[in-house]
Amino acid sequence: MNGALLFKEATLLRREPFVRGLLLVLVLLVVAGVLTGIQRAQVFDKERTSAQAIDRSVWMNQGERNPHSAAHFSRYAFRPDAALALLDPGTTDFSGLAIWMEAHYQDPAVFRRAEDSGELSRYAQLTPAFLVVTVAPLLVFLLLFGSVSGEREDGTLRQLLATGVDARSFFLAKLVAALRVTLGIYTLVFVPLAALSLFMSPASAGFDALLRSVMLYLNFAAYLAIFVLIGLGVSALFRTRQTAFIALVCIWVLSTVLLPRFATDLATRVYPQLDAREASTKLGKASGVYYADAERRDRIRSDLLERHGVNDVDDLPFNYNAYVLQVSEELSEPEFDRFYADLDARHAAQESVARSLSLLSPTLATARLSAGLSGTDRIHQRAFAGAAEAHRRAMIKLLNEDYMNNAGTAGAAYTADAELWAEFENLAYRPPSLGRVASAYAWDALLLVAWLTAAAWAAYLLVRRAVRGEGSAA
Amino acid sequence: MAERFALEARGLTKRFGDTTALDALDLGVAAGEVVCLLGANGAGKTTTINLFLGFLQPDGGEARVHGVNVAEDPLHARRQVAYLPESxxxxxxxxxxxxxxxxxxxxxxxxxxxxxxxxxxxxxxxxxxxxxxxxxxxxxxxxxxxxxxxxxxxARCLLLDEPLSGLDPSAAGSLCRSIGELRDAGSAVLMASHDIFRAKEIGTRIGIMMGGRLVNLLDAAALDASEIEAIYLEHMRVAEQGSPERAA
Missing domain, CATH: 1.10.8 (Helicase, Ruva Protein; domain 3)
Structure with a gap:
């Protein structure tokens, strides 16, 4: 590494008129983003705590009633905020905060904040992830568009080459100085934000949240390094600042604004979203699978009577109606599993379409990694839905078995009380650790590494070409 | 064996398409010597400097800086020269x-x-x-x-590409004194210039270039500025008479 070149580059970047303006813009955006993030987290937390308390209170105070009636009375499972949701809320606003846990039915998540927000609110989400993924590349390009093109335009590159500077030293000095400034500012912004995020997260998040924040830091650092390399390479491609600037702004618009939008549109065109009415019909069918097949119902009944050596359901040692309710639940479960697995596969297929477009821009891979590492993407939402469903099945089984075993001759008139209701605990959900879901992000991480390698190689070749071309253009 | 010239061109040739920008230049600049190349635009002065800097690859012959073949090891050669362009x-x-x-x-x-x-x-x-x-x-x-x-x-070698162009007389005089200091300190200086009087002032030898060829190499001390000018103008007149446009 040539120390003189590096020192010069660092001094020039420091004195770049853009830098102070960019810093100011960045700080303002980050402050605005953090304030809205904190406000969002506080509102979420308040709403959730309040709703959870009301839900618990209503459940416990429902009085004496038949357990199956209580199963329909039902409860909510609330999703806690992900530890790093402040950095990247991901799909939080769109995927629902709670799941209604009732008998016979596996409901989708409800209470989507996006439904309560204005149309324009999606444009005002200045989250730290949005700033890094969408805004920071533009700032990097504004910093670097004249890096090599300016040297060519001013003639200083020729002056440098006349002293015996080689292309490799020139490239490395430019790169290291640009990375120092870019990653230095990024680190100064990210570390306090990550610390704040970890501070606001539940203590149970612990080491996993720390590991996730380190990986998130590396994800964004690699992403910014890619744009530094693109900035250098494109700057080396052109002889004037003006053309390099225009080219870089076009690249920014295409890669960070248009392509992600196009990827989303293409994915939903290739794999359309499930129509709400169709989804409702399928869930209804899954719920009523026991009642839809009379022959099976009779077979289940006769098998049961035979197993217990009795001729009438009234002679069974438990309540037959409660038994049927539980059998019905268990027959519906694989149907629900199949429905949600299909739905998940559809979403995964949509993501794979978007992933294939990551070959054209690193933005999609970084955005997916960001939401994944922050615990706010589809995979984490699915994990919550899975935990809520397991909780629902266990609780419904508890209620059905109580009804089955304790109803006696009272039958449908049997009632339970708060002692049973107390056994239906709140869902204590713990998100999956990074280790458990890491494999889902391997392809995106690999793509990012490939982008970094390709961008480094291309930038070096373009700078070398510019250096050699400067000699022959003399 | 000690090298005779710090800067040396042997049969140095450069073509751009059908145009021969430099035609078999043989020239040596020794330590403590200033060789000024005089000539009109397109005479081959800047091409010569660029070949010594390794910014251009020769089509024939070689340029050497302290014995280093510039085309073979341009970085090593450049580290031994100081370059002062027109601007x-x-x-x-x-x-x-x-x-x-x-x-x-x-x-x-x-x-x-x-x-x-x-x-x-x-x-x-x-x-x-x-x-x-x-x-x-x-x-x-x-x-x-x-x-x-x-x-x-x-640097023991200086390559100056019309460094006095566009300077006011005071600044040009000041720059010439500095170049003289470097010469006296033992540097070998090759300078491209349009200015006959400044060339006479600091040059040891003066080369006249026409159409890519070194047509005359004069001892600056043996002639005064008006004699150099007369020789230069005579070369120009002969060149114009021999040009296809004039013949037509």
Whole structure:
């Protein structure tokens, strides 16, 4: 590494008129983003705590009633905020905060904040992830568009080459100085934000949240390094600042604004979203699978009577109606599993379409990694839905078995009380650790590494070409 | 065996398409000598400088800097020369002193700030502008920083490509004195110029170039400026008479 070149580059970047303006813009955006993030987290937390308390209170105070009636009375499972949701809320606003846990039915998540927000609110989400993924590349390009093109335009590159500077030293000095400034500012912004995020997260998040924040830091650092390399390479491609600037702004618009939008549109065109009415019909069918097949119902009944050596359901040692309710639940479960697995596969297929477009821009891979590492993407939402469903099945089984075993001759008139209701605990959900879901992000991480390698190689070749071309253009 | 010339061209030839920009140049510049190349635009002066810098690849012959074949090892050759173009390009957001410091560090000079300030003073740069950003400098000031860079590098060979062009008489005179200092300190200087009188003032020998060829190499001490001018104009007249346009 040539120390003189590096020192010069660092001094020039420091004195770049853009830098102070960019810093100011960045700080303002980050402050605005953090304030809205904190406000969002506080509102979420308040709403959730309040709703959870009301839900618990209503459940416990429902009085004496038949357990199956209580199963329909039902409860909510609330999703806690992900530890790093402040950095990247991901799909939080769109995927629902709670799941209604009732008998016979596996409901989708409800209470989507996006439904309560204005149309324009999606444009005002200045989250730290949005700033890094969408805004920071533009700032990097504004910093670097004249890096090599300016040297060519001013003639200083020729002056440098006349002293015996080689292309490799020139490239490395430019790169290291640009990375120092870019990653230095990024680190100064990210570390306090990550610390704040970890501070606001539940203590149970612990080491996993720390590991996730380190990986998130590396994800964004690699992403910014890619744009530094693109900035250098494109700057080396052109002889004037003006053309390099225009080219870089076009690249920014295409890669960070248009392509992600196009990827989303293409994915939903290739794999359309499930129509709400169709989804409702399928869930209804899954719920009523026991009642839809009379022959099976009779077979289940006769098998049961035979197993217990009795001729009438009234002679069974438990309540037959409660038994049927539980059998019905268990027959519906694989149907629900199949429905949600299909739905998940559809979403995964949509993501794979978007992933294939990551070959054209690193933005999609970084955005997916960001939401994944922050615990706010589809995979984490699915994990919550899975935990809520397991909780629902266990609780419904508890209620059905109580009804089955304790109803006696009272039958449908049997009632339970708060002692049973107390056994239906709140869902204590713990998100999956990074280790458990890491494999889902391997392809995106690999793509990012490939982008970094390709961008480094291309930038070096373009700078070398510019250096050699400067000699022959003399 | 000690080399005879610090800068040496042997049969050095460069073509651009059908045009021969430099035709079999044989020229040597010894230490403590200033060879000025005079000629009209397109005579091959700048091409010669660029070939010595390794910015161009020769189509024939070779250029050597202290025995190093420039085409084979341009980086090694460049590290032994100081180059002053018609308009010295400096980093506008650095001061004059910082520019000098940078180029000094780049070539491993390691001069102190006091020494570098003295060099700027010797090159004729006013003391009160040393700490000003070079974006505010006139062309003459930039050329003086360029000379200071050449001095700081301590290069034994100087390649000057019309360094006096566009300078006022005072600045040109100051620059010539600095070039003379470098010559007297033992540097070999090859300078392209349009200015016969300045060439006579600092040159040891004066080469006249026409259409890519070195047509005459004069001893500057043996002739006065008007004689050099007369010889130069005669070459121009002969060249014009022999040109296809004139023949037509």
């Amino acid at each position: 010295v390009a400096l980093y506008p957001r650095l001061t004059g002193l910082e520019n000098l410091e940078f180029f000094d560090r780049l070539s491993g000079g390691g001069h102190s700030v006091t020494e570098l300030t003295e060099l700027l003073d010797r090159s004729g740069l006013p003391t009160n502008v040393v700490h000003r950003r070079t974006s505010t400098y006139s062309k003459g000031m930039r050329q003086k920083v360029g000379i200071a860079i050449a001095m700081a590098r301590g």
